[in-house]
Structures are given as C-alpha cells and as structure tokens.
Amino acid sequence: MQVLLKFTMTSSLKTIGRVSKQTGVNIETIRYYEKIGLVDAPLRSEGGNRLFDGENIRRLNFIKRSRELGFSLEEIRALLQLSSSNSKDCRAAQKIANAHLEIVRSKISDLQQLAEVLDNLSAKCDPSAPDECPILHSLNEHN
Incomplete structure (x- = not known):
C-alpha cells in the first residue's frame, strides 16, 4: 500500500537520490531491494517520488555493510529479521x-x-x- 503525502519536504524524509548519496547504494539497487522486500516501501510524495525515513536508511546501511562482508541477499534477509525482532x-x-x-x-x-x-x-x-x-x-x- 502506497501512502501519498501532501507536504513540503522535511529534513527527516529524503528522496532516493539523497539516500543513494548518503548510503553509497545505487538508486537502481535501492529500488531492487524495495522490490524484493529487503527495504520497506517508502512513503510517496504527491508527485510520486519515494521519500525515505531514518529506518529505511538504517536498513540500507545494514544491507550495504552485509553485502561488503559477502552475505547473500537471503542471509541478509534473515539477519534483518533477527535485527528487527525483540529477542535479537x-x-x-x-x-x-x-x-x-x-x-x-x-x-x-x-x-x-x-x-x-x-x-x-x-x-x-x-x-x-x-x-x-x-x-x-x-x-x-x-x-
């Protein structure tokens, strides 16, 4: 479910381009991670642009570091689930x-x-x- 927002950009939400620069993750890769469910679907602006919050950025940094260590996407999915659970x-x-x-x-x-x-x-x-x-x-x- 997409959420459309009518507002002016706040510093807590960032466009995919800004997130890409901040995290060092390619824009197409971010879209792919969203498509396969590693990153939650971000909010959308009235114009349809993706707007990422701090949690999305944290997950992208987690994924990037995991990829640097050579973990597969399925291993990363499992690690993300463990990271998100209460039991850790x-x-x-x-x-x-x-x-x-x-x-x-x-x-x-x-x-x-x-x-x-x-x-x-x-x-x-x-x-x-x-x-x-x-x-x-x-x-x-x-x-």
Missing part, C-alpha cells in the same frame, strides 16, 4: 555468520589453489622460446 537472537545470527565464514574459507582455499596453478604456469614460461608458451598450451588443453 545472537545465536541465530552467529549460525548464519559461521555458515558464511565456511563458504569464505572454502573460496580462499580455492583461490590459493588457483594461485598455485597460475604461479607454476608462469614459472614455466621462457620468453626466449616464442613458439612455445606453456600458459597458452595449458589453456588450449581440453582435459
């Missing part, structure tokens, strides 16, 4: 964070293995042999 269930938040940490550690391990492979390929390169390039040869293999 730290154990549930820790479970989400620990599961995410395992994914991060797995990615780090994969990247370390990738770096080792690339390091080995690069070490085999002999610039004085222009007809033989182990990197290009390896990339052409279909194993």
